Amino acid sequence: MRVEFTVNGEPRSADVEPRTLLVHFLREQCGLRAANIGCDTTSCGACTVLLDGESVKSCTVLVAQAAGQEVTTAEGLAPPGELHPVQRAFRAEHGLQCGFCTPGMVMASVSLLAENPHPTEQQVREGLEGNLCRCTGYHNIVRAVLTAAASDPAEVTA
Amino acid sequence: MIPASFDYVAADSTSDAIGLLAEHGDDAKVLAGGHSLLPMMKLRLAQPSVLIDIGRVFELAGITATADELIIGATTRHAALASSELVRADAPLLAHAASLVGDPQIRHRGTIGGSLAHADPAADLPMAVVALGGTLTLSGPSGSRQVPADEFFLGYFETALAEDELLTSVRVPRRPGVPWGYQKFVRRANDWAIVGAAAIAGRVALANMGPMPLRARAAEDALAGGASAAEAARLAAEGTSAPEDIHADRAYREHLARVLTERALKHRSSAAHAD
Numbered sequence: 001m002r003v004e005f006t007v008n009g010e011p012r013s014a015d016v017e018p019r020t021l022l023v024h025f026l027r028e029q030c031g032l033r034a035a036n037i038g039c040d041t042t043s044c045g046a047c048t049v050l051l052d053g054e055s056v057k058s059c060t061v062l063v064a065q066a067a068g069q070e071v072t073t074a075e076g077l078a079p080p081g082e083l084h085p086v087q088r089a090f091r092a093e094h095g096l097q098c099g100f101c102t103p104g105m106v107m108a109s110v111s112l113l114a115e116n117p118h119p120t121e122q123q124v125r126e127g128l129e130g131n132l133c134r135c136t137g138y139h140n141i142v143r144a145v146l147t148a149a150a151s152d153p154a155e156v157t158a
Numbered sequence: 159m160i161p162a163s164f165d166y167v168a169a170d171s172t173s174d175a176i177g178l179l180a181e182h183g184d185d186a187k188v189l190a191g192g193h194s195l196l197p198m199m200k201l202r203l204a205q206p207s208v209l210i211d212i213g214r215v216f217e218l219a220g221i222t223a224t225a226d227e228l229i230i231g232a233t234t235r236h237a238a239l240a241s242s243e244l245v246r247a248d249a250p251l252l253a254h255a256a257s258l259v260g261d262p263q264i265r266h267r268g269t270i271g272g273s274l275a276h277a278d279p280a281a282d283l284p285m286a287v288v289a290l291g292g293t294l295t296l297s298g299p300s301g302s303r304q305v306p307a308d309e310f311f312l313g314y315f316e317t318a319l320a321e322d323e324l325l326t327s328v329r330v331p332r333r334p335g336v337p338w339g340y341q342k343f344v345r346r347a348n349d350w351a352i353v354g355a356a357a358i359a360g361r362v363a364l365a366n367m368g369p370m371p372l373r374a375r376a377a378e379d380a381l382a383g384g385a386s387a388a389e390a391a392r393l394a395a396e397g398t399s400a401p402e403d404i405h406a407d408r409a410y411r412e413h414l415a416r417v418l419t420e421r422a423l424k425h426r427s428s429a430a431h432a433d
Binding site: 001017018019020021024040041042043045048051054055056057060061062064065067108111112127129130131 | 160163166168189193209211213237260261262263266267
């Protein structure tokens with residue numbers, strides 16, 4: 001089947017089997033490898049991307065369901081060579097250890113801050129409930145989101 | 159993991175979806191948010207040959223109000239339910255339950271109709287709609303019928319929906335200011351209730367205490383007879399048939415049902431972690 005949608009601002013026309021999952025399409029057809037396949041069961045959040053600005057787990061979304069919508073991956077958050085404020089905050093606060101969960105954490109954080117630009121620490125922790133860090137590096141991740149929230153809100157949610 | 163092959167059709171209206179269901183019969187499954195169905199298809203626990211996507215049937219999404227009731231479209235997402243001012247004011251138990259489903263990503267995709275039609279006895283929204291005394295609208299080729307939540311859930315993942323019927327909306331009474339309580343006992347983030355209890359206006363519903371969300375009838379009868387919350391809660395596990403699994407045996411679940419019912423009846427609301 002043919003599906004038309006937008007990936008990181010570029011219109012895409014995909015000829016896919018109906019069973020194609022969004023994360024596979026992004027990684028294998030678009031060459032966008034930021035979204036990782038972790039648990040593959042809607043639990044770990046490593047595959048989190050934005051669908052029309054909202055965080056979703058792309059291992060549990062069919063490409064067909066994204067028709068007509070805007071998909072954003074970590075690669076599309078900022079122009080090449082630049083960092084989105086949330087990415088910058090993750091770097092500044094060392095919000096990563098092995099890095100596997102990081103793209104999903106960043107995308108979940110961007111969505112969280114879009115919905116709640118000034119979260120409390122508790123709201124950040126609850127807002128990242130769907131993302132697991134097997135290094136258990138949560139403290140710096142939470143600090144990074146709070147740092148990003150304290151920077152220019154218009155920039156963070158852009 | 160990827161699902162087995164299937165044909166995909168996107169419905170463009172409710173009547174189109176019902177027509178497609180009639181055409182494909184039990185070979186078809188309805189796809190809304192897909193957050194119960196797609197995981198089952200990836201594990202080959204479900205292997206429909208046709209998916210009928212109702213995700214773009216806009217008339218099925220949204221929340222409206224009559225004088226006495228909120229009418230919630232089947233494809234209204236959990237995030238929309240949790241953040242709706244109307245639902246938070248007039249059916250806060252339901253908004254609270256929606257805010258506890260899974261995690262934010264899941265709440266961005268999952269729908270109330272999908273959750274109810276999936277009928278997981280451990281899930282939040284089936285218990286909430288039973289506690290609220292909600293009514294479900296099921297629409298088929300020969301028209302629509304109204305089914306009370308108490309009569310909708312028939313067993314494990316089994317409902318009153320016929321093969322050719324679509325769950326189109328859910329109605330719940332508007333009860334602003336009426337005290338309510340909601341308790342969900344979980345050990346892990348992003349999990350189903352080991353046991354849940356929801357209480358409002360003398361009704362008590364339990365999650366994961368049997369093959370479907372159950373009313374705690376003995377506790378309700380005691381309340382109607384003037385018993386205190388603590389006295390009524392002692393009867394909460396009567397008539398239940400709790401499952402046993404790695405998380406809890408039956409005796410522990412029955413204990414949880416009593417404790418959580420008492421807390422819910424005292425109108426305390428939380429996602430109770432092991433405390």
